[in-house]
Amino acid sequence: MKKVTCSLEETMNLAKDILANLNNRHIVLLQGDLGVGKTTLAKGIAKVLGVDEVITSPSYVLMKIYKLKNKFFKRLVHVDLYRIEFDVNVDDLGLTDYLRDPESLVVVEWPERIKGSWPESVLKIDLAYSKNLKIRIIEY
């Protein structure tokens, strides 16, 4: 699916559609440049799932966990690998447990910063700038 968004709000509103496309997957990888809207999309996902806390960027703390009251998921795990490389064999973050737990919805920013590989069943979302920088192309 290829979507075009022209504002922060439009990017955020894609969350509902993205969640509808999960098809039993519980790991969402958000790939794209700095400023393209990864955290915005993660905010949208949290909103749809009923998180009422303000979702802030986890760049500094690498991972933030929000409890959910949801039919499918018990928690939202918001990961940002901007500052580190995640080595699946070392698992400095303690992320592996969540990657194995289908009741944890894991949303990962900067997923390319992995040493090793993500589980096979993931929803990959590519975010990119169009020529007009205000317009984003989002594919999943």
Add this chain to the structure above:
Amino acid sequence: MKILGIETSCDETSASVVEVVQDNIKVLSNLVNSQVDIHAEYGGVVPEVAARQHSKDTIPIIKQALSDANLAFTDIDLIAVTQGPGLAGSLMVGLETAKTIAFVQNIPLIPVNHLVGHLWSWQLKLPKELGKIKTEFPYLGLIVSGGHTELVLVENYHKYKVLGRTVDDAAGEAFDKVAKILGLAYPGGPEISKKAVLGRGDKFDLPRPMTKKRNFDFSFAGLKTAVLYKDKKIKNKNKEYVNDMAASFETAVIDTLIQKLKIAIENYPIKIIAISGGVSANKKLRQEIKSTFAKNNIEVRVPEIMYTGDNAAMIALAGYLLCNKKQAAGTASGKKSYLELSVNPNMKIK
């Protein structure tokens, strides 16, 4: 009264001994062991690595802090330790160490919110210098660091009202990310400032996010994106460009913080503004806030540079202030109460 402070919330292991005699305060020792070098190879703080390093460093650094103050555990009247917010594993090392010492030595223990520690950091004088604890309320506290941007109304030692905080990136984080866009080193704050001195702050027209809204929340993600938009359009990224962009960005951040402070003083009867946190080490930020509010007869208080980053002296002071005025919950009125304490990585200011 002698207070031992312990701080291990992120990537700095710190211990400090602070003495208070009749509202006169003196930092007897303040040791900070930064793990920056250890984390540099990863390009940032790695929680598991940080926690392991804390468990190696905490006890030696506490011993050193005591010996620098020429004191032993038996001289300590109160232990203050950071309970949150921060990285869970890192916090645990400090808190469990503090609980153990408190239990074995039978010393009262008080858990401290790291952010409350920052809020009071301007009260600390340089080590061995005597200062008087100032008790003027209310004041407006602005905490700006890599992980936090919070505007807090401090009504008294026990009453803190968070007026606003960032809704996306913290101010310090924006500095780091913009530094990256401009090809500068990590951590980005000092690097941007160095370049900014050489550039023109009015060269690039950058937004002042959320300053039109009359609330006190901040947003720095959009400012970062605005820098990126402009950066993508520039073909020749020479030194002059980097200097000008660094200056324009720094100006935009400072302006934004000042605008929010202005809205706050219109709404609350404030005579004092206190800034704290890593970003408060920024010279221009200090100067601009001081000169802006001097016109309004508002006093601006800033911490000594050594207390802008994470440190245990501020935790010791906050522990004293919270404990002195009223026995706070969790002190060693009964051993049971503090042995049940656990860390709170998402701790909020209350």
